[in-house]
Structures are given as C-alpha cells and as structure tokens.
Amino acid sequence: MTRERDGVSDPVPPRAERPGGETSRKLGIVAGGGKLPRRVVDRCLSEGRPFFVFVIENAAEPGLFDDVPHMPIRLGAAGAYLKRAKEEGIQDLVMVGPVTRPSLPAMRPDATALKVLTRIGARALGDDGLLRAVIGYFEREHGWRIVGVDTLLTDMSPEPGQLGAHAPDAGALSDVARGQEVLAALAKADVGQAVVVQEGLVLGVEAIEGTDSLIARCAGLRREGAGGVLVKFAKQGQEMRADRPTLGPRTVEGARDAGLSGIAVEARRTLLVDRERMVEIADAAGMFLVAVDPSADA
Structure with missing residues (x-):
C-alpha cells in the first residue's frame, strides 16, 4: 500500500494498533496554523487511522491538506461543521495549531454557534474558559471524545x-x-x-x-x-x-x-x-x- 503526496508515492507503514483499538476510531482534526496539524495527518496515514480534517479559514496554511479528505470551515459556521462531522462518523476530535480568536462580529456566528455561545455565557471571557466550555459542549451534546495532540504525537515534549x-x-x-x-x-x-x-x-x-x-x-x-x-x-x-x-x-x-x-x-x-x-x-x-x-x- 502506498500514499501519494506532491507527486511522489511512498509506502505506508503497517498499522500500529494502540491498546484498546485507538487507531480504528475516526479522528476529526480541527486544523489551525503551522505545520503541526499536518504532522497529525501524517501520523494517521502511517497508522492507517481514519480521519477527516476541518481546515480553519484564515488560520491553516493554504494547500497543506489538499491531498487528504478535508473541509474548509469558518469559525462562526458551527452548523455546517457539526453536520459534516456527524456525516463523517467522527468519534475522536483533536484541536491543533494556533488560531487568532476573532471578535464576535468578525466571527459571524450562525444559529448553531449563537446557541453554543449563549450556553457558554460568561465562561467565554478568557481563552481557556472558552476552550473548556466548547470542549464540554462537544462531549456532552455530541458524544465526541476530545483528545490532546500529545496523545497522538508522543515524542514532542521534552524532559527536564x-x-x-x-x-x-x-x-x-x-x-x-x-x-x-x-x-x-x-x-x-x-x-x-x-x-x-x-x-x-x-x-x-x-x-x-x-x-x-x-x-x-x-x-x-x-x-x-x-x-x-x-x-x-x-x-x-x-x-x-x-x-x-x-x-x-x-x-x-x-x-x-x-x-x-x-x-x-x-x-x-x-x-x-x-x-x-x-x-x-x-x-x-x-x-x-x-x-x-x-x-x-x-
């Protein structure tokens, strides 16, 4: 089995199943800026893990995910994003790569996003409070398991x-x-x-x-x-x-x-x-x- 990227085919290593069958769970990758989201994609490819990339507009690097299943998303268009995630059968979700938090008018939230923001309320004042509230919403309302990028790329955090x-x-x-x-x-x-x-x-x-x-x-x-x-x-x-x-x-x-x-x-x-x-x-x-x-x- 091979994969092709930039016109070059290279072998995909055999799937390295983690305990509990982790690599069989379909991963939704919410991709912000930088190269790190692509590293998560490449890890999924090497392990044979099913995945789908949600590419955040004005954050992710253009063209970085053209060779894999993906969908551009606007931060405020939560309805379309959630609909596609359900269609794709996402089980786990990882958020990776920096994203500049826009103002509410710039976000242009749709009805679904407004509903989520209303539920979050005052907890969204800080970045961490917002992330905690959004993660809690995804887990409660949609049953996704939110995972950290460190569980997927296990060799990137240094020892003292x-x-x-x-x-x-x-x-x-x-x-x-x-x-x-x-x-x-x-x-x-x-x-x-x-x-x-x-x-x-x-x-x-x-x-x-x-x-x-x-x-x-x-x-x-x-x-x-x-x-x-x-x-x-x-x-x-x-x-x-x-x-x-x-x-x-x-x-x-x-x-x-x-x-x-x-x-x-x-x-x-x-x-x-x-x-x-x-x-x-x-x-x-x-x-x-x-x-x-x-x-x-x-």
Whole structure:
C-alpha cells in the first residue's frame, strides 16, 4: 500500500494498533496554523487511522491538506461543521495549531454557534474558559471524545534539562524563576502563556498577539546588559487538550533576532516542533534552550 503526496508515492507503514483499538476510531482534526496539524495527518496515514480534517479559514496554511479528505470551515459556521462531522462518523476530535480568536462580529456566528455561545455565557471571557466550555459542549451534546495532540504525537515534549549546547547562567535562571512567578499570577486571569524577562524586569506579557509577536515587541524594549529570557509555560489548570504550549524554529529565530539570551519551556507539557532545528538555531546563536520542571525544588 502506498500514499501519494506532491507527486511522489511512498509506502505506508503497517498499522500500529494502540491498546484498546485507538487507531480504528475516526479522528476529526480541527486544523489551525503551522505545520503541526499536518504532522497529525501524517501520523494517521502511517497508522492507517481514519480521519477527516476541518481546515480553519484564515488560520491553516493554504494547500497543506489538499491531498487528504478535508473541509474548509469558518469559525462562526458551527452548523455546517457539526453536520459534516456527524456525516463523517467522527468519534475522536483533536484541536491543533494556533488560531487568532476573532471578535464576535468578525466571527459571524450562525444559529448553531449563537446557541453554543449563549450556553457558554460568561465562561467565554478568557481563552481557556472558552476552550473548556466548547470542549464540554462537544462531549456532552455530541458524544465526541476530545483528545490532546500529545496523545497522538508522543515524542514532542521534552524532559527536564538542557536541550542544546549552552546553559543558562545564574542571572538567566533568576529571570526564568521571575517569569514563572509572573505567569502563575496571570493564570488566575486566564491571560497568556509566555513572558519576556530581563534582569528581573518584565519586558512583555503574551496576550492575544501570540508568542512571536511578543518577542518582536520586546526587541525594542531591551535594556543594556544580559539579553533577556523568554519563558513559556502552560497556565496553571489549563485545558491542555486544546491549547498546549507550542514552539518551533521560527520562535527561536525571533528570540535570536531580538537579542534574547535564551528560552525556557515547561518540561513534559510544551510541544517542540522540529526540536533538532530549534537546537541548531539556538546553538549557532549562543542561546540556551532548557526545559524546566515547575514542580522541582528550587
């Protein structure tokens, strides 16, 4: 058996059945931006798992799913999306890839979306609250099992420790600890997963703009001295099935260009897309890249 992509046929490995027959359950992939959604598709292809991709307009990369079963969806067009999901016999659902949350008018919700948003109510004030409410709705009303991308791509979250050739010095470690404190405080307000700290000063906090834009903004705010540190951790109590912290080579390049001295991520909970390339960029720039266990003793 072969599959064809970009005009090249390559063999599909035999199905690797997980315990409980997981690969027989049809997976709905709600695809946002970046390459990670395609990695989930390729994993399904390699395992012979049935799947269908819902491609979020203005978020997913154009053409990335042209060779597989898919349907473009508008965030506010919930009725059409739910109808197709039922027709496809979706059993499990994964949400993967960043999506910029639009305003309500820009979303143009249909009758089904308005019904869902009305049920959610005040819980939708923050990103995590919205995701929790939407996931709860899917599970209660439609019987889908929502799964995290980490259950499908099991080799992308680092264990604690130094990932590249360079280690943070005492000052950088102090900034990492300061960043953790700030993120822990912000978690109560359901705001952001990342912060940039330089010599104890908070240069910027991630909001709706995303991590890469945060880094670019902080480039012009750096003071003389040590370069500063990007700290990216999951919010405490975060709904990890839909919004797991994710970094890739572009973020490392942005940190390099902004003059940062390194990046600290949360061990076992942050997804690193193309880790080898991330380490290569960091090493060449003299930056450190570390995974931190927040539960470890200081």
